[in-house]
Amino acid sequence: MSETKVFLLPDLGEGLTEAELVNWLVSVGDEIHVDQPIAEVETAKSMVEVPSPYAGRVAELHGEPGQTLDVGKPLISVTPLDTLGETRIPPVEPAVNETRLVEPVEAPVETKRVEAKAAAETYREEEKAGSGNVLIGYGTPGGHGQARRTRPRRSTFPSLGGPAPLVEPAETKGPEAKFTTAADDRLLSRTRVPGKLGAVISPLVRRMAKEHGVDLGHLQGSGESGLIMRRDVEAAINPLVEPVETKPSWADEPVEAAIKPLVEPVETASGPQVEPVETSGRPIDPRTGLSIASRTPVRGVRKAVAANMTRSRTEIPEATVWVDVDATALVEMRSALKKAQPHDTPGLLAFIARFVTAGLKKYPELNTRIVTAEDTSGGEQQEIVAFDGVNVGFAAQTDRGLVVPSVRRADKLSARELDSEIKRLTSVAREGKATPAELGGGTFTLNNYGVFGVDGSAAIINYPEVAILGVGRIIDKPWVVNGELAVRKVTELTLTFDHRVCDGGTAAGFLRYVADAIENPGSVLADM
The missing domain is CATH 3.30.559.10 (Chloramphenicol acetyltransferase-like domain)
Incomplete structure (x- = not known):
């Protein structure tokens, strides 16, 4: 089991859902410390330096300069170091009985709860090692020793900007049915179990779903680990309509008639052909007839x-x-x-x-x-x-x-x-x-x-x-x-x-x- 920690691109403020990676400030193999700037990213608001919440050796950089990254997607992977500065050796896992290699297709409800709660606890333990540095929308509690108070989540459909439910509640009885708190929900949204939990990070997506009556609880996200993206809501609002197969007018005609040309070729005199105005090899704009010099994505500011x-x-x-x-x-x-x-x-x-x-x-x-x-x-x-x-x-x-x-x-x-x-x-x-x-x-x-x-x-x-x-x-x-x-x-x-x-x-x-x-x-x- 690897101990490499994956740092996800945080919310950089005011509900921004993406950022452009401008420049890496570290390289693979570099040793970094907590709060060290690792990358420069440009949002729709400004250019900021993103600090690392982990110390260790850079294992992987997720993205290239100029690439647009979504909030909640991996930014950098860091392998922690021990007190001697050497890479920790991951513990050897016990041998697995071959008769238990096949997992059941549908895990029991109680197993799902244990996995979800364990994921939340794991994230909580990792956050305790942080520094408390806050960068407009994310941070770690280690710097001040106090966890932020969270409001309890309402059981009704979330209002605009509110948290969306991560998992549909199961039919349970007793106090164990309420084991997940609002804080756990937030942690689970950042430590999703691949293929088991969905999440909505963007408030714009939540607002779009609310305005069009789309139930996010029954929507399958196309993003990483089931993350519900804007395109998923748009697909639910405007489902694709399968084309209706129609019978062409010439289908009942004889084959000879179908293949007969409608217009007989006319013999024309040979002469010089008119060359297109643009011969630069660039694509031609159909409206103006001019070649397209460049295409610039509208992004950032x-x-x-x-x-x-x-x-x-x-x-x-x-x-x-x-x-x-x-x-x-x-x-x-x-x-x-x-x-x-x-x-x-x-x-x-x-x-x-x-x-x-x-x-x-x-x-x-x-x-x-x-x-x-x-x-x-x-x-x-x-x-x-x-x-x-x-x-x-x-x-x-x-x-x-x-x-x-x-x-x-x-x-x-x-x-x-x-x-x-x-x-x-x-x-x-x-x-x-x-x-x-x-x-x-x-x-x-x-x-x-x-x-x-x-x-x-x-x-x-x-x-x-x-x-x-x-x-x-x-x-x-x-x-x-x-x-x-x-x-x-x-x-x-x-x-x-x-x-x-x-x-x-x-x-x-x-x-x-x-x-x-x-x-x-x-x-x-x-x-x-």
């Missing part, structure tokens, strides 16, 4: 952005208001501060973020979120959830695509503190090191598309938020000041908002507040 933007445009009835703003006073104020303190002057975006947090205190409807909750009659109703605080997200363009890191409790920070946090988050986002927590949790998004040299944009709301403010480039424009024409620093502010949470008056009031703050920054900052 681009996949997440596409899904988020699609959901935003599908679910949110958005509206847009905009206004031109004279930013001359703000630009001049920052220039004066820069002369006095060259190395500690906030950027213009930090000042605007400060004005945004103040504006959201006056117009809190734009700092909310719409959720679907259960009403008293058991049905569903929409609720507007307001927040005690503001997390300002800002769009940052990186090599991996557009990401939106958020400044937590931005309403408590000064302009200098906002500027420092914006710079820090921009740096880690462009390095691909931002955590899912840093890339999520925003309540309002600020988008500075002026850095791309454009004046305005009807931005898409960063779902599930309800508003986004865009800032265009600041350029010299003719502007009327005190009845006379002058050249001023002008920018355009664009606010896109969810019309379900407020009307145009609220949106216009917020936008006008931010615009007035930009035009008179000194008085507004003095009141904050």
Whole structure:
């Protein structure tokens, strides 16, 4: 019996079901210790280093760089070492009587229980040797000595996001029928007995099954160890329809008539044939007739952005208001501060973020979120959830695509503190090191598309938020000041908002507040 431990790819946060293997940080044969980074993986949220919960020698790497791995699939196999640093010798198993080599086809119910409970106990013992290091959704209890409290599982069909039953309960009597606790269920889902236990890891799969009335308890998973995948639920929703065999119209005709050509060949004059336009050997697109230069899978950040933007445009009835703003006073104020303190002057975006947090205190409807909750009659109703605080997200363009890191409790920070946090988050986002927590949790998004040299944009709301403010480039424009024409620093502010949470008056009031703050920054900052 081998003692090699197999580490499964953990849930890296927010219900993500897959990750792309970017780079291995160890090789087969290397000795590793607990919490040592073993691989870099890229999810739809960020790039993270995955630490090992085991110490020992690397026995196998499950996957190649560039491959997409599912959560719950093997990532690395590690063989433990003894105190002398040598590989442990597995104990010799007793000889098996040849008369008992044939297992019965159907094991008794009690045997299944013993196997399941033993699997859970084995996993629990392995977890005790861990370090307690937690990486967004998984960890080991050894670091703090306390097991996490779990809620008891309800016997009814699981709600959205809840745990799915692993094994159908058997007809038993007495207290032994309740030997499996919610914690055991979670452990069993990560130590499945091949061919005997099924599991649902993805909350998206559970939600899809619930919405279409698919009973997961009777569904055979096609994944490893019976793991129920999205394709299994889709197959249950749309079962394949066998084609109905039909009799061709020419079946009753004589063989001679069937093989007779319908159109007699016509003799044509020989001449030069028209060659296809594309002769590069690449596949031809049937719609355009052009050769296909490349195919790029939509994954990682681009996949997440596409899904988020699609959901935003599908679910949110958005509206847009905009206004031109004279930013001359703000630009001049920052220039004066820069002369006095060259190395500690906030950027213009930090000042605007400060004005945004103040504006959201006056117009809190734009700092909310719409959720679907259960009403008293058991049905569903929409609720507007307001927040005690503001997390300002800002769009940052990186090599991996557009990401939106958020400044937590931005309403408590000064302009200098906002500027420092914006710079820090921009740096880690462009390095691909931002955590899912840093890339999520925003309540309002600020988008500075002026850095791309454009004046305005009807931005898409960063779902599930309800508003986004865009800032265009600041350029010299003719502007009327005190009845006379002058050249001023002008920018355009664009606010896109969810019309379900407020009307145009609220949106216009917020936008006008931010615009007035930009035009008179000194008085507004003095009141904050």
